[in-house]
Amino acid sequence: MSSSRKNNKMWGKMGDFPCSACYVFHCTTVFPRLTSDEDQLCGHGIALHGLGIQEQKTQVWLIKRHLFRPPKSGDIHLPSMxxxxxxxxxxxxxxxxSIRFQLIRLEDTITFHLIERVQFPLNQTIYVPGGVKIPNSGLSLFNWVLREQERFQSLIRRYESPDEYPFFPDALQTPILQPLDYPKILHPNTVNVNDEIKQKYIEEVLPRACRQFGREDRGETQENYGSAATCDVSCLQALSRRVHFGKFVAESKFQKETDKFVELIRAKDRDGIDExxxxxxxxxxxLERxxxxxxxxxxxxxxxxxxxxKINVDAVVAMYKETVIPLTKVVEVEYLLQRLDGTQWKS
Structure with a gap:
């Protein structure tokens, strides 16, 4: 067998990996002569920095164990997360x-956004109304930035998407872009837990995740208030999208086991639906992932x-265990309790 054919067999096929960057990482780890000189980052957290083989191996056992195991029976392969x-x-x-892969992708997004946020201190002042004086507004700096961001993003159609939920619905503007023709996916509902997400993020997630810099808040002129608030907006929007994806999960499960859920919903059996x-x-x-x-x-x-x-790993896990997963289940249960409204099953 030629050297080329032998190496190709050892490398495997690109289709065996979640994406091309994962495949390249696999090859560069096994064969250092192929190490890339360019930085790359894929959605699965595989980074190539043109490093030597020993440096790359510091974490490769973790990555190989979870991403490069041989395919198992029943595995579902999508082209890319x-x-x-x-x-x-x-x-x-x-x-x-598809929903599962999207939720996994959102884990990456949320984690990266939180890593960006914890570069800065907690900066509690930005969450206090009046803590930073804003002309013609009584909002906290954080809420003002979030509201203005949503106002702007509504102009480019962000909140026309069925998987986006604003924290400030009153701020939304008429989009300047032509509307997209979305099909009917979800049943009409009023479920929105953004207030709960925001409260838990400010009161529980951030205090755990942010590092202690060993100093008091130095005030508006010396702290990165704007940068912290900007990172917060990215974190919250990603968390909101992740939690409200529970509606898609609930609808999918309802369509798969309609009779079972109709019975539970008619009985208003919250515990049964939750189970x-x-x-x-x-x-x-x-949580392990x-x-x-x-x-x-x-x-x-x-x-x-x-x-x-760069980040408190326990704080990230706690965020999912105590906030994301419980609130996602609240969304699913509340959505399902409204699922029969206006249908033939409503009695």
Whole structure:
């Protein structure tokens, strides 16, 4: 067998990996002569920085263990987790495999945004109304930035999408872009837990995640209030999207087991609905995967696994365990309780 054919067999096929960057990382790890000189980052957290083989190996055992295992029977392969869910096709939007990959992709987004946020101190002042004086507004700096961002983004159609929910609906403007023709995917409902997400983010997530810099808040002229608030907006919007994706999960499950859920909904059996939508094994895997991601993304590969972590890994896991997962289930239950309204099942 030629050397080329032998190496190709060892490398495997690109289709065996979630995306091309993962495949390249696999090859560069096994064969240092192929190490890329360019920085790359894919949605699975695989970073190539043109480093030597020993430096790359600091975390490769983690990555190989979870991403490069041989395919198992029943595995579902999608071309890339970076592919956004197709909201123009109701059947694709409600496909559980597609939803699952989108939720995994959002784990990456949320983790990266939180890593960006914890570069700065907690800066409690920006969450206090009047803490920073804003002309013609009594909002906190954080809420003002969030409201203005939503106002602007509504102009370019962000909140026309069925998977986006504003924190300030009153701020939305008429889009300057022509509307997209979305099919009917979700049943009409009023479920919105953004207030709860924001409260938990400010009162629980940030105090755990933000580092203590060993100093008092130095005030508006010396702290990065604007940068912190900007990062907060990105974090909150991603968290909101992740939590409200529970509606898609609930609708998919309802369509799959309609009779079962109709009976539970008619009985207003919240506990029964909660039990029907809960999969403890999946939740455990989510937390394990999130811990791995937070540790991997939060460690500089040029320093090694023993280097300083950019983020408190336990805080990231706690955010999902105590906020994201519980609120997602609230969304699912509340959505399902409204699912029969205006239908033939309503008695």
């Amino acid at each position: 970076d592919t956004a869910i197709d909201l123009s096709d109701a059947s694709k939007a409600l496909d559980l495999a 029907a939508i809960t999969d403890a094994k999946v939740e455990k895997k989510v 999130l811990r791995l991601k937070a540790k991997t993304y939060g460690t500089d590969p040029s320093i090694g696994a023993d280097g300083h972590e």
